[in-house]
Amino acid sequence: MSGGGNLDLRYPIGGLFVALGLILTGYGIATSGNTAMYARSTALNVNLWWGLVMLAFGGLFIAMAMRAARRATRD
Amino acid sequence: MPVTHLTLVDYAVMAIYFAVVLGIGWVLRRKMRTSNDFFLSGRSLPPWVTGLAFLSANLGAQEVIGMGASGAKYGIATSHFYWIGAVPAMLFVGIFMMPFYYGSRARSVPEYLKLRFDEKTRTLNAVSFAAMTIFSSGVSMYAMGKLLNLLLGWDFDTSVVVAGGIVLAYVLLGGLTSAIYNEVLQFFMIVFGFAPLVWIGLRSVGGWDGLTTKLSEAAVAKGLPAEAYTHAWRGMGDASTNPIGVEWFGLVLGLGVVLSFGYWCTDFLVVQRAMAADSMTAARRTPLIAALPKMLFPFLVILPGMIALVLSGDVGAAGQGIIPPKFDASGVAMVDAAGRVVLDYDLATPMMLVKLFPSGMLGLGLTALIASFMSGMAGNVTAFNTVWTYDIYQSHIRRGASDAHYLWMGRAATVGGILLSLAAAYVAGSFNNIMDFLQLIFAFVNAPLFATFALGMFWKRSTGHGAFWGLVSGTLAATIHHGLTLAVGSVPGIKGGYFGMLNLYPSEMAQTFYTAISAFVTCLVVTVLVSLVTRPRAEEELKGLVYSLTPRPSDGALPWTQRPAVLALGILGLILILNIIFY
Numbered sequence: 001m002s003g004g005g006n007l008d009l010r011y012p013i014g015g016l017f018v019a020l021g022l023i024l025t026g027y028g029i030a031t032s033g034n035t036a037m038y039a040r041s042t043a044l045n046v047n048l049w050w051g052l053v054m055l056a057f058g059g060l061f062i063a064m065a066m067r068a069a070r071r072a073t074r075d
Numbered sequence: 076m077p078v079t080h081l082t083l084v085d086y087a088v089m090a091i092y093f094a095v096v097l098g099i100g101w102v103l104r105r106k107m108r109t110s111n112d113f114f115l116s117g118r119s120l121p122p123w124v125t126g127l128a129f130l131s132a133n134l135g136a137q138e139v140i141g142m143g144a145s146g147a148k149y150g151i152a153t154s155h156f157y158w159i160g161a162v163p164a165m166l167f168v169g170i171f172m173m174p175f176y177y178g179s180r181a182r183s184v185p186e187y188l189k190l191r192f193d194e195k196t197r198t199l200n201a202v203s204f205a206a207m208t209i210f211s212s213g214v215s216m217y218a219m220g221k222l223l224n225l226l227l228g229w230d231f232d233t234s235v236v237v238a239g240g241i242v243l244a245y246v247l248l249g250g251l252t253s254a255i256y257n258e259v260l261q262f263f264m265i266v267f268g269f270a271p272l273v274w275i276g277l278r279s280v281g282g283w284d285g286l287t288t289k290l291s292e293a294a295v296a297k298g299l300p301a302e303a304y305t306h307a308w309r310g311m312g313d314a315s316t317n318p319i320g321v322e323w324f325g326l327v328l329g330l331g332v333v334l335s336f337g338y339w340c341t342d343f344l345v346v347q348r349a350m351a352a353d354s355m356t357a358a359r360r361t362p363l364i365a366a367l368p369k370m371l372f373p374f375l376v377i378l379p380g381m382i383a384l385v386l387s388g389d390v391g392a393a394g395q396g397i398i399p400p401k402f403d404a405s406g407v408a409m410v411d412a413a414g415r416v417v418l419d420y421d422l423a424t425p426m427m428l429v430k431l432f433p434s435g436m437l438g439l440g441l442t443a444l445i446a447s448f449m450s451g452m453a454g455n456v457t458a459f460n461t462v463w464t465y466d467i468y469q470s471h472i473r474r475g476a477s478d479a480h481y482l483w484m485g486r487a488a489t490v491g492g493i494l495l496s497l498a499a500a501y502v503a504g505s506f507n508n509i510m511d512f513l514q515l516i517f518a519f520v521n522a523p524l525f526a527t528f529a530l531g532m533f534w535k536r537s538t539g540h541g542a543f544w545g546l547v548s549g550t551l552a553a554t555i556h557h558g559l560t561l562a563v564g565s566v567p568g569i570k571g572g573y574f575g576m577l578n579l580y581p582s583e584m585a586q587t588f589y590t591a592i593s594a595f596v597t598c599l600v601v602t603v604l605v606s607l608v609t610r611p612r613a614e615e616e617l618k619g620l621v622y623s624l625t626p627r628p629s630d631g632a633l634p635w636t637q638r639p640a641v642l643a644l645g646i647l648g649l650i651l652i653l654n655i656i657f658y
Binding site: 007009012013015016017019020023024027028031037038040041042044046047050051053054057 | 084087088091092095098099102103124256259260263267271274275278279430431432433434435436439
């Protein structure tokens with residue numbers, strides 16, 4: 001029903017956002033003392049915070065895809 | 076002199092995104108066995124995927140950039156394009172029209188016209204649609220090359236050719252499925268690339284209250300009522316009290332009925348996404364699922380423009396704010412009749428990205444922007460290769476060939492479509508007027524379309540001759556109306572008035588809306604009159620194609636939360652609430 005053996009799109013989306021989230025979070029941590037760099041984003045370390053949001057979103061998608069796959073093999 | 080430059084982390088973000096895009100095409104390459112797989116994804120996709128693709132196929136960069144520009148020009152009233160425009164039309168196509176598109180097993184929108192009316196109506200629609208997709212994909216490429224050159228100093232030729240090459244690769248490999256999957260990916264990229272822009276933007280203008288206070292000042296400075304930029308309906312009683320320059324009647328009928336329904340209900344680019352769904356219910360839910368995020372998009376794409384306007388400070392000054400002034404051919408900043416600097420509103424959203432995002436996020440925002448340019452191209456190319464192969468090649472050039480031959484033709488048409496788009500991008504660069512002219516012609520051709528489809532689906536008496544002559548006369552009516560009218564501040568020529576001067580509209584937008592209205596009404600009247608004097612088709616042949624002769628799709632077996640009608644009513648209620656909040 002979920003697409004007759006089509007690729008579950010939640011894997012690439014989840015994977016992409018986990019990878020991007022890791023990069024931005026890491027970069028945010030590495031640049032956390034740099035006030036000049038974050039002056040333009042209202043002194044908010046947007047790389048760190050948004051990186052974490054993307055990481056959580058990507059993880060959620062992967063978890064959903066894995067759950068669906070487990071359910072499909074059980075049936 | 077580029078506006079900014081990227082660092083290693085920005086390139087890393089970009090590289091990962093494109094690796095995933097190409098990877099999806101690579102994984103899907105083995106699934107493309109028949110032409111049905113390649114052009115219609117084997118009608119096998121779940122509705123959340125087709126729904127987000129339905130939304131995303133239209134969410135090209137022109138929309139992101141154009142709506143940001145309109146946000147800076149018109150303020151929150153730009154949301155009419157969503158709340159009066161797109162969403163009601165999307166609900167209508169899902170509830171009332173999808174049963175015929177999906178149920179008739181037509182493989183394209185022009186093919187539905189062939190089944191319902193006749194060959195000549197289909198060919199008229201197929202040829203104009205095919206030309207239009209090439210043209211819009213070329214314009215999208217051109218805009219991308221120019222923008223990347225301006226912002227990053229990238230070479231125009233290289234950006235355009237590389238982007239075209241990536242699109243070609245993933246469409247050739249994975250056909251429509253690949254294009255649709257990448258559209259879904261792009262939807263999330265746009266949301267995650269632009270949501271932080273709104274977040275930081277609002278922080279830098281002092282939140283929503285800060286934004287509305289400063290927008291009131293900006294409105295008064297322009298001679299408009301203080302609430303003009305922050306209320307969608309309050310100034311709509313008269314064209315002179317709102318920044319769009321049109322009154323509610325023209326807005327509701329022109330934008331809300333004619334233009335929006337004409338686009339969302341008849342354009343194969345979006346309808347193709349729903350046709351790829353795995354069941355009738357999924358096809359009907361496709362536009363409804365798309366309508367839900369669409370309803371909230373004003374906050375994502377219009378707000379950056381409004382914030383940019385505020386951050387631009389005193390518009391009367393030299394334009395040192397976020398939005399740069401528009402330059403004429405000799406590099407001098409342009410000034411309007413009142414001596415104010417003319418701003419280049421199309422740069423509002425891109426400049427917000429560049430000025431508010433530090434490196435890292437900058438890579439994400441720019442990748443989202445490039446992704447939307449490319450998916451605009453991919454959407455057009457997948458619609459083009461289908462219409463070319465099924466509606467032009469198979470029906471006029473080579474009938475009755477093997478499926479493998481048409482699959483081959485589809486791939487060849489993909490290559491041809493990309494090459495033609497690139498050619499169109501260069502034409503756009505060298506002859507700007509030709510593109511304006513073509514855009515005008517397409518607007519004339521599209522304006523009457525919804526009348527034809529509405530009569531075809533809901534009036535069994537309408538005939539092929541009626542539909543054909545209705546379309547032709549609708550397009551003529553649009554041309555004549557446009558040629559006899561002009562907007563304040565325009566000179567006769569490409570902006571209208573080439574046949575004389577019958578009426579002066581307060582704005583170009585008003586002129587556009589009334590041009591569409593006259594095309595629609597003419598098409599409706601002519602189709603009805605010609606249909607009444609020509610012979611209708613036997614009712615037996617129209618089963619599944621016309622409302623009164625088709626059994627209603629039954630949703631009784633579905634849990635009520637999944638019924639299309641329930642979903643549509645819920646969205647309608649939310650739209651009403653949004654309109655009341657931003658009244």
